[in-house]
Amino acid sequence: MQETDRSPKKYTPMQAKAKAENFCAFQERAQQEVRDKLYSWGLHKNDVEATISQLIEDNFLNEERFARAYARGKFKMKGWGRIKIKQGLKIKQISAPLIRIAMEEIDSQEYFATLESLIHKKESLLREADDFKRKHKLFQYAIGRGYESNLIAEVMDSRSE
Structure with a gap:
């Protein structure tokens, strides 16, 4: 019986940027989610931060847009209350001012x-x-x-x- 290699595939910074663009285009993402994903693809700190900066510049990544979408989605789709939504945003490492802005999405x-x-x-x-x-x-x-x-x-x- 052959054993398969379970380690994740490593990508070059250019390949990782293209994959990260697709990852962010699929749904809104928090910076920390993307950062974790880039590290899992074998990138080093400098490459990760450069890729994050490029994604922000190209508007693939926007923390405010993510926070608003997260709050709206968790309230409308899952029926979560404000306390649970705030906790979820804190776990995703969203800043307090952006959490306040996101809470405005809830009527x-x-x-x-x-x-x-x-x-x-x-x-x-x-x-x-x-x-x-x-x-x-x-x-x-x-x-x-x-x-x-x-x-x-x-x-x-x-x-x-």
Whole structure:
């Protein structure tokens, strides 16, 4: 039985730049994602930083555009709350000013409506008879989705009236 080599293929800086352009053109990327990918392709620090600079110059890489797209996508597609989105952006090493700009992508009324819908949908799936436990489970679910506790309490209070 023949054993295959599992080490990733190494690229020249020119080949890596072309691959990175395709990588960035496919979807918005954070600088750190691209940097990690370039290192995995065998490039050294100077080549990586030069490639990143070129990608920014050619507008393949834009941190603000990435942050806005990330916030919009995670909220609209996955129903994440602001807290979870901020954490995700921090993990991607996005700066605090860009995180604030990205949060502007989320409409407050739509945000509240999404939270209400999320809680309503989860409530219909719960089989808990005890009202206190039921509310606790709903609260924990919404917290896990990244919503603020004061908004969750507001939605829960409006449902019990």
